[in-house]
Amino acid sequence: MTAPPVLLLLPGLLCDSRLWRDQVAAFSPSLRCVVADLALDDNLGSMAARALDAVPGDAPICLLGLSMGGYVALEVMRRAPSRIARLALMDTSARPDTPEQARRRRGLLALSRSGQFRGVTPRLLPQLLHPEHLAGPLGEEVRAMAERLGREAFARQQRAILARPDSRPGLCAIRVPTLVAVGEADVLTPPELAAEIAAGIPGASLHRIPRTAHLPPMEDPPAVNALLHAWLAPALAAPQHDPA
Numbered sequence: 001m002t003a004p005p006v007l008l009l010l011p012g013l014l015c016d017s018r019l020w021r022d023q024v025a026a027f028s029p030s031l032r033c034v035v036a037d038l039a040l041d042d043n044l045g046s047m048a049a050r051a052l053d054a055v056p057g058d059a060p061i062c063l064l065g066l067s068m069g070g071y072v073a074l075e076v077m078r079r080a081p082s083r084i085a086r087l088a089l090m091d092t093s094a095r096p097d098t099p100e101q102a103r104r105r106r107g108l109l110a111l112s113r114s115g116q117f118r119g120v121t122p123r124l125l126p127q128l129l130h131p132e133h134l135a136g137p138l139g140e141e142v143r144a145m146a147e148r149l150g151r152e153a154f155a156r157q158q159r160a161i162l163a164r165p166d167s168r169p170g171l172c173a174i175r176v177p178t179l180v181a182v183g184e185a186d187v188l189t190p191p192e193l194a195a196e197i198a199a200g201i202p203g204a205s206l207h208r209i210p211r212t213a214h215l216p217p218m219e220d221p222p223a224v225n226a227l228l229h230a231w232l233a234p235a236l237a238a239p240q241h242d243p244a
Helices: 017-027 044-053 068-079 099-113 138-162 168-173 191-200 221-237
Strands: 006-010 032-035 061-066 084-090 178-183 205-209
Touching (some): 006 068, 044 068, 061 221, 068 138, 191 205
């Protein structure tokens, strides 16, 4: 028998399972939900392999990545397309860093090596959260995620991001049902980058999530869960059989 599908969730830079807390709560009664650990490797290939290893056997994978997790999801699609049943890319980009973006990342790496890692500071929060969410508890939760991952994980992840390839030429080869979503107010990976991805993947759907920025799964869980429910509908409706 075919193993039941798995929802594999890939966090962004300095994010952990808290990013996906409300999605796991919503879908774990119907699907096995796995949050990959992307804090242990310094290249996308190793991150992709570790994420795939977290899903046992031949279970079909519904793959969802946000930001850096989206870069890893595209690497998974290059390495193991036959294992992926559905793909969702959220608040991410198919482009490599611009020279200016790469310069800023290297500067942050240098600061972290000198012992000046500060995680997500109040100064950075407006780039991650919609203005409506800055004064609430989400800011502290975002900062807490960054502190849990810490300086060494930050350095590994930034090195992986710096070395990522241009994924745009390979988008046309993706042949699974694909959802592309982005916070309407995302300034880090703005809506036009999501539109570029959706235009490159045959049949992909594009959704902008109002009143959210770079972290919609935390900022508006009901809106994100509604999008994911529609995307996951065939997997949720499939008969669930335990492997023989």
